[in-house]
Amino acid sequence: MQHRPSDWILILDYGSQYTQLIARRIREFNIYCEIHPFNKDLSDFENNLPSGVIMSGGPSSVNDEDAPYLNTNVFDFEVPVLGICYGLQILAHHIIPGSVEKAERREFGRSDLIVDDDSDLLSNIPEESVVWMSHGDHIKKLPADYEIIAHTDNARVAAVRHVNEKIFGVQFHPEVVHTVYGKQILKNFALDICKLEGTWTAESFIESTVKEIREQVGNDRVVCGLSGGVDSTVVASLIHEAIGDQLQCIFVDNGLLRKNEFQKVLDLYEKELNLPVKGIDASDQFLEALKGVTDPEKKRKIIGNVFIDVFDEAISNDKSFKFLGQGTLYPDVIESISFKGPSATIKSHHNVGGLPEEMNLSLIEPVRELFKDEVRNVGRKLGIPDGFIKRHPFPGPGLGIRILSDVTRDKLTLLREVDDIFISELRSQDLYDEVWQALAVLLPVQSVGVMGDERTYEYTAALRAVTSVDGMTADWAHLPHPFLAYVSNRIINEVPGINRVVYDVSSKPPSTIEWE
Missing domain, CATH: 3.40.50.620 (HUPs)
Known part of the structure; x- marks a missing residue:
């Protein structure tokens, strides 16, 4: 089932870890977009041409032997094109092989963008603003039909446009939140340059x-x-x-x-x-x-x-x-x-x-x-x-993958009670909607404890809560320490079989949200 409307943007993926972010940003303007591999057969879109094309960044160097190539068929669409990082470099390399070379100083992280021309793509962008760079190569020679519209101290070519066609390129990543005016740049491209109206709701x-x-x-x-x-x-x-x-x-x-x-x-x-x-x-x-x-x-x-x-x-x-x-x-x-x-x-x-x-x-x-x-x-x-x-995501295998050992009725009973206390307290203390997902895990670990004057040897429960937008990346939720202490105390006192509670403070990546 395909729901592609008549006005949309095609995103060609060159392997960037940020490609999905490009799509998410474009959709925030109520504009439909799709991600496809850079080598996609574009004839598939003949009956429903995109209104614009964005070429993503990627981990390769354009000079690598098996580097992803420029899909020149995008120009047959005669629609605006925006190249991001690798997407910009491949535009230059295709016209002038060897025009892209390894930079003397790699540029990763925040950098100050200096705008040389604030028309079209960089409209409503301050003369100086922070952008996010992630590249080891740079363009040493710009094709004759392109002009520089922004630079940084380390990159002479930070943003360009074709002098005759609606073809643009940026060396930084406008899709990440670290690029302060990145959303405005993508908005300029999608709404003003591609002339889309944002009716996909x-x-x-x-x-x-x-x-x-x-x-x-x-x-x-x-x-x-x-x-x-x-x-x-x-x-x-x-x-x-x-x-x-x-x-x-x-x-x-x-x-x-x-x-x-x-x-x-x-x-x-x-x-x-x-x-x-x-x-x-x-x-x-x-x-x-x-x-x-x-x-x-x-x-x-x-x-x-x-x-x-x-x-x-x-x-x-x-x-x-x-x-x-x-x-x-x-x-x-x-x-x-x-x-x-x-x-x-x-x-x-x-x-x-x-x-x-x-x-x-x-x-x-x-x-x-x-x-x-x-x-x-x-x-x-x-x-x-x-x-x-607003319910938090819950995996299809359910508690079966939150018990890190064999699944038994007794273990399920333990985990259900732990989970119920954790989730109910998040709700009662107005923290449930502050996290993207919260869960409890029963670990295959038993440890010594003391309850009253008696020695116990019982299970350990792990609590996990993360903040995220869509689950593709996530950070551990910094829940208040008094809250965690209260929940831990309730679990240990009310769930016979649990004598220790730990809190997971790892992010995704490198960890996944679920433990299994």
Whole structure:
């Protein structure tokens, strides 16, 4: 399912760690954009040309033997082009091979940009401002058709434009927050140079998506597996808006949900959202399959396979289902089409991955072009309660990957109580919305403690809370020390089996948000 509007920006990825940030910044102007590898066959867009092209930075040197090349077909579109860092250097190198060379002094971090011409791209930018540099090469010879519009003390060529065409380049990264006026630069390019109006909103997305779902499904039926999370709930709500009771939702209790979660979420689906949902308690089936398993990847695969079995059994007697609704998000799509092919697998994706071929269901993925915060905005417009929309992400394998050992009912009971205390205190002390995700982990560590006059030998619980925008990067949340002390005290006093609590102070990267 493709929701590309008529006015959009194409981002060609040259491998920068910041490429997704470019997309996020552009979308903040209510402008749709897509990321594709630099070597994408651009003829795929002949029937819906972009209104502008941005070429990202990248880790390579243009002089490397296998360096990513300039996709010259972008100029056939006859639309504005902006090259960022490597994207700028490849413009010069393509015209004058050898014009880019290793700089005597590399430039990484903050630098002072001096604006030489504040028209078009650098309009409304102060004469001097801070930008974020990240490059070891620099342009020593600028092609004749380009002129310098900004410089730094270390980079004679910090921003350029073509004298006749709407082609621009910057040596710094306007997409990162460290570039103080970076958002204004991207706004100048998207709105003023590309002449886009910023009409891509949650409302317009819902309108076009509902229409597409109706056309795609016709009179057939759709089945949608609900996880209890925001993504699948928004997907189900979109599909229900489009086709009503031609949709059947299935919400499975895998025994790995949080305290009282199955019934609470089921009530929300049935009583508040009026979704046609069937609740299935398959906890025994999941826990039996997980018995004795400690490897996190094996846990994921087992949980995914059992879910498929339960899901298959639930609809096996009804041949009217032709489509499967799924909550794939844009970061998952981007990672599968990185400029060097699929990204290295750090861990299997939390969502259930795929169904047996014999089910013969076509996929409907209404939010596959959206980031997490965009999905939440759509959910609000669909009338999903804000308290649910603001819920922290919860992985598909649930508490199964928050127990860092084999999964048993007793351990699940311990972790549920710890998690419930942590989350409920975050809410009661108005800290829940201050963090992007909070969770508790049961460690495979038992340690000596003293309670009263008795020696204990019990488990350790780890608490984790992070701040983030979309989960791609995250910093550990600096929760107040008195709060952490109070929560720790409650857990140790109220959860028999836990005698030690620790707080995770690592960021992503290098750590991941979940422990497994």
